[in-house]
């Protein structure tokens with residue numbers, strides 16, 4: 001399949017493309033119908049562009065132009081390359097689930113002793129099992145966002161994980177998504193359900209195998225943190241330098257439940273993480289943080305929409321960006337406080353550190369507050385390193401590079417320190433330090 | 441032995457002359473006081489010795505142990521033994537004082553060809569000096585100077601001076617913003633570091649500090665030059681008569 005799914009000019013495509021893709025996509029019963037409806041929704045809107053408020057700084061029509069053909073099913077050689085790369089990003093103690101070019105690879109995955117505590121299925125299994133038709137509708141649900149609709153139409157695989165009431169999964173669950181191909185796209189979709197009082201940590205790592213280039217990854221994660229549940233979700237994008245990664249998280253948080261979200265983007269060409277969090281149960285808490293480490297020509301966009309739908313919920317957000325070369329970092333933080341959501345506490349801090357003259361950062365906080373008894377604050381800054389601080393450190397014996405490094409580490413540390421678990425914080429710190437070392 | 445030799449130094453900022461033909465010679469073991477009205481160029485001189493970017497040296501030279509200081513990076517100067525206690529120490533959020541002290545100390549030791557201190561050795565050293573300066577453990581855990589009072593910041597400068605064991609200490613208005621008790625603590629910390637191998641340049645606006653740190657020489661600076669040098673009695677004379685007489689002399 002060499003044809004493209006959508007052209008830059010029109011930003012839409014004919015259903016022929018879907019028809020040819022459908023032959024390869026999993027799904028029995030109503031699934032083809034769900035996919036066709038989702039595809040129509042996408043085709044009506046086309047790729048998002050800058051005249052749409054949510055995509056103002058990340059004009060996909062201009063930046064990527066077209067959606068590339070689906071990646072072929074990985075062969076043994078691709079799996080071997082993926083395995084080698086996945087090893088390099090393994091989180092200590094984590095159980096590992098690997099998706100290669102959009103397809104679940106059980107031979108690279110290992111749940112260890114958690115087999116009995118976790119219910120894990122591939123998306124393919126779920127969509128092909130007609131007995132779970134209702135589940136298919138849930139897993140493939142869409143919003144009015146065109147890339148999410150396109151993902152529902154094209155999702156080839158993913159993971160459907162559920163954790164039963166009261167279960168605490170101590171080891172992190174790491175989903176490693178590896179791209180091995182070039183000039184192809186992979187659509188993945190995962191679904192995560194934590195029942196009442198369940199606790200889990202899910203790390204999503206996006207990486208490329210040696211030699212993969214110019215690919216596009218489109219991922220959607222739908223997560224439900226039930227009442228009193230606690231979910232930590234880390235998303236780390238370390239794609240090939242010329243790759244596109246569009247990931248969406250749609251997460252609902254129940255009564256007195258807690259969500260810790262962390263997103264780090266450290267490579268790629270175009271990267272967008274969009275997280276939509278609904279605080280839908282009273283007393284729920286969100287801590288959303290992240291860093292964009294941007295160099296070369298990377299365009300890294302983190303967009304978080306928090307919906308305070310009920311009273312007494314708290315959301316705290318801290319995002320930091322370090323931008324070098326001709327890179328561009330975008331942070332959009334929208335906080336919606338519904339009229340009923342009294343006693344909401346929401347804070348948002350975004351700061352960007354610009355290391356070169358060509359580096360750019362856009363910070364757009366947006367507060368839509370419809371309740372009166374709330375405490376909301378936001379702050380956004382961007383600027384260069386403070387020369388007085390650099391000089392102070394140099395006068396104390398640090399080289400200029402070491403002085404800068406120390407200050408940059410401290411800067412991103414403000415966000416990384418919010419990660420609760422020591423091993424994950426160390427993991428993210430190590431990845432960030434690796435990025436800093438490479439910069440030299 | 442001559443540690444610092446400044447000859448006919450001329451320094452400008454944005455094409456404005458600030459230091460205009462300054463001479464100064466400092467030998468090991470000596471304590472020199474530089475006094476002068478605000479704006480006479482005292483901090484500029486200290487910054488140029490420490491290597492702060494943004495100043496243009498348009499003439500003259502600065503030798504440290506006979507080597508051209510102006511050719512060295514600020515960190516090389518620190519490693520060679522030049523230490524500036526800043527008039528306005530900066531705050532560095534996110535870098536704990538402890539981590540900062542350790543990183544800086546090890547960088548200097550490395551440049552001097554010495555190994556890193558072990559953690560227990562380092563902790564012992566820091567706690568000893570910190571204790572004598574009334575610096576609490578809580579302060580050491582906080583970001584460098586973050587939330588420190590003016591006096592605490594100055595004590596933190598003296599703590600660094602004691603740890604890094606420099607051979608030339610330049611103290612830029614170490615007395616500003618200190619009450620009398622804090623001044624005593626700081627001065628006794630500094631006096632404890634006087635030694636035959638070490639020289640100090642004590643920059644101050646007021647004579648008060650020199651009751652506690654008694655200098656060997658006093659220089660009066662005005663409009664970018666040293667306009668008068670003398671013994672410690674010169675400071676008393678200044679206290680009595682003020683700087684006005686030198687404003688015209690310059």
Ligand SMILES: Nc1ncnc2c1ncn2[C@@H]1O[C@H](COP(=O)(O)OP(=O)(O)O)[C@@H](O)[C@H]1O
Nearest residue numbers: 453454458476477478479480481482483484485
């Ligand atoms: N970065 C700078 N840019 C412009 N002028 C400066 C700068 N630094 C100092 N000056 C000027 O140089 C003169 C000397 O300043 P300074 O060295 O701070 O004096 P002192 O420490 O004796 O009070 C002052 O007139 C001050 O305004």
Ligand SMILES: [Mg+2]
Nearest residue numbers: 482483527613
């Ligand atoms: Mg001054």
